[in-house]
Amino acid sequence: MGADQPLTESNNKGPIRGGVAIDAARQQNAQTPLRRAWWLLAAAALAVFLVLTIGYSVTRSPWWDEGMFADVAMHFRNTGHLGSIVLAPHGYLNWPGVHEYTYWQLPLYLLTEGVWLRMLPATIQYARLLSVIWGCVYLAAWFLFVRGLTGDGALSTFVTAVVAMDYAVLSAASDARMDMMCAALGQLGLASYVSLRTSKPILATALAGLFGAASLFCHPMGAVTTVSIIAIILFLDRRSICWRGVPLAASFYLVGFALCIRYAMENPAIYHAQSSAAASYRIARVAGALHSIVYDVRNRYFAYYFWFLEGAARLKVCSLLFGLAGVAGIALTPRLRSEVLGKVLLLLAVITYVGVALVDNQDFPIYFIYSVPVLTACGAFWAYRWWARPLIWRFAAGALLVAATIASTGAFALKIHANYFRRQYLSAVQVIKANLPAGGTVFGGAELGFALGFGPQLVDDRYLGYGSGAPLPALYVMDPNYVGMRSEKTAWQESR
Template sequence: MSNPLRLLDRPRLVFAVLAAVFLAGAIGTALTEKPWCDEGWFASPALNLAREGYMGTDLLETANTHLTGIRERTYWIFPLYPVILAGWFKLVGYSLFTMRLVSVLAGGAILWALFTIVRRLKLDWRVSAVAIGLLIVDYQFLRRASEGRMDALCAAFGYASIAVYLSWRETRLRQAILASHALCAAAMITHPNGGLYFLPLALAQLYFDFRRLRWTDLLAAGAPYVVGFGLWSIYIFQDPQDFLTQLGGNAKNRGVFWTDPLRAIADELRVRYMEQIGGIDPAAGLLKNLKAIVLATIVIGVGGFLSTKRFRSEPATRYLAMATLVQAVALAILDGYRMHFYAVHIVPWYFLLTALFVVEAWRGGRAPARAAIAVWLAAYTVIQAGGAAYPIYRDNMHNGFEPAVAFLRPYAEQGKMIMGSAELGFELGFKSNIVDDWSLGCDSGKTPDVIVEELGYVKNQQSWLSPGDRCYAHVQKLLHHSGYRVAFEQGDFQIYTRDEP
């Protein structure tokens, strides 16, 4: 049987193809996936900072919430992402696509960092090609690398911190320490999950260079955090009470590991790995459960890695195993909500270990083993690529979102109050009469002229408003017994009105 790995004897061609596939998937997703609430929430403060010099968030209803003062100052998210977005908007202009382009670039930076980590650990560069190949067809990675959230940027800073340290450590140790911790500090000020990368970064420095380190290196390592968090504190002290209220409310219930560790471990395995990474749903059909091949690939790959004696003894591969372990444990502890978009902080590590095993098994395997590997990787690629391509084909941007905002525009121009998700601000304006309030005025007492029930909005209502709750009853009464009617229905959107404009 011919050896497909011979194609990897032309690295420039291979990585050019991988880059093209990534860009096609990420940009295609960015152009066709409808926006969602987080993107609207995070665009608003960045746009205000770029245009008016303050970082307040419009549209969000604040009645009976932890969002006190958010129209003046946004404290519930970490500040670097909106600050970078504001500068980006000034440089290239504001739009949903330019916002998403930041994440596309961050996704490319993650791939570069993985390549560099493998190279600087003096491992076979084919390992990085396989790992990147596994990653660029994964829909969850492509979604993170094409949406207006900060997860890809945070991960890019984090992986880059390790890549830069490994690149410079042999010839410029002090500069390596300073630059890597500057990137790690940037990750931390982008999102709390940036703190995850401090552990594998510190591990690299202690594992490879403990005998070379001096106490003065602590100053180089600590300086970026002092500067970064010092600058952030200036913003915090403009209104410390609002900072505590907003950020404290957003962080609520995230530390469940410390109160019920057994439940947290069970939830981590079930929610993050089986449901989110594996896509396993016993109630769904076979087609929807095909994504389980991702989890199966990780389990087989990591298991094969751990069973390979050489990997357990070589410093470079031992480091990757330890880095993966500390990252996985830290993520399980810190993320009590088990958010699906946080998988970008751990899946690339698993794919590095899997790629090491794949390359090793191919080299040492006979024809039947190689055939099994080839078939498995082909099946993985087809299933993952199909899952990534389908949303692009479905195009709910042009087949749902844009027709919905076209219907809403006359109402917005007349100043009618529209209750719906914040992403409507991309087309109707963030300072318009749009109110993002899942309870539809239950606490604020506001009565909308138009109600936009989009699938994601409905899911949020179902998640946060329990049957029997007064606001749940209010929503049901408003939608079904208050004179509203469905005036528009397309894609994921149902729009309720009282009168035609």
């Protein structure tokens, strides 16, 4: 019997190994269609994202912010220095020396856009294409972020696909502002850390610092992404932080601050005047900050997604409700709340909501890109996990997801069809060119520079020279959003 034992084991091991191999092959064959389905979902989401963002980039009427930032970028492209070409020194806020220095905004996006427009034509469509590309980077970072936390490729693909359809993401990715770049760099910081924290902790910490610092020097909202990165590092690894990577991470911030200080020291008086004026209406005292945190959900979120709209446009609120339902679903479901992704998303939701309220107390919707996609990711995670629950819960999550997706994509399809670039912007430009005498100047928003050129022919002075002393123009172009920003009354404001 003892002599037969090895033979018995050998005989038993053969079928077992064969069975395992057969089962593995069957499992792999069964997973192949599923894996293909997730790849198809990712490809479809990316295709819809590109169609909507590029389509809206082509048909959206330019607005003042896009022109103001392109004005500085064009000056850098042409001269190698930051400064405005068309913005009058006192035509918006009290910004002396604005033609020679740009101290009112952090520089990284302006430099990037200047290089971008050096390689491509200086049109609004090409300026927006830069944001479309950063939007793709943002989505890739979301995929890496979720996969780094969960190791689940299917969940990562699903969350990324849902985030790609988010209204705030589609809007920021078709806007020639720095917000898409700033948010993408911040998300890359999160993604790089969670993806490499166990295998290459020094590199993970260094990359988190690199991308976080780059985000910060795009826009002050980069402070929100920086706090998010630090919070996630502490949450995940507070007892095992890779201290050898911290000096590397900090060095990127120190270098950035040193360069900014070096630039500010070129003219400290102008720096103080411009930066003080830019911050004067943004930074609130403690009471104002608390008010913003408490009422931002009403004054910014529901105002933009519901109250300021009429008719079918109010269906846009489904995009917001889906994210809020996801937050509630994770918070109230112990199993979801116990997962690391659930905990991280809830933490990010709190940080980004509070951060946006503190950095911007003007309730501008352009900053939704820093907070709303986190809510949408909460909704996607909640819907994905609830799909395995009884039918009624599955239906609730699925219905909200479908409604949010249709509301976002449908809204942008209608915007593209409206083509306000042709109907409003080009029509206005034709009237301007037809009535502008030779050598005459136009007072109007900087966005007119995309059609008239960023040069002396165009002056961005909404106060008609009241503060700058500029002579009256041949034409003045009115716009519903072209209103006074300074607190004191002006002759121009009173005359209206």
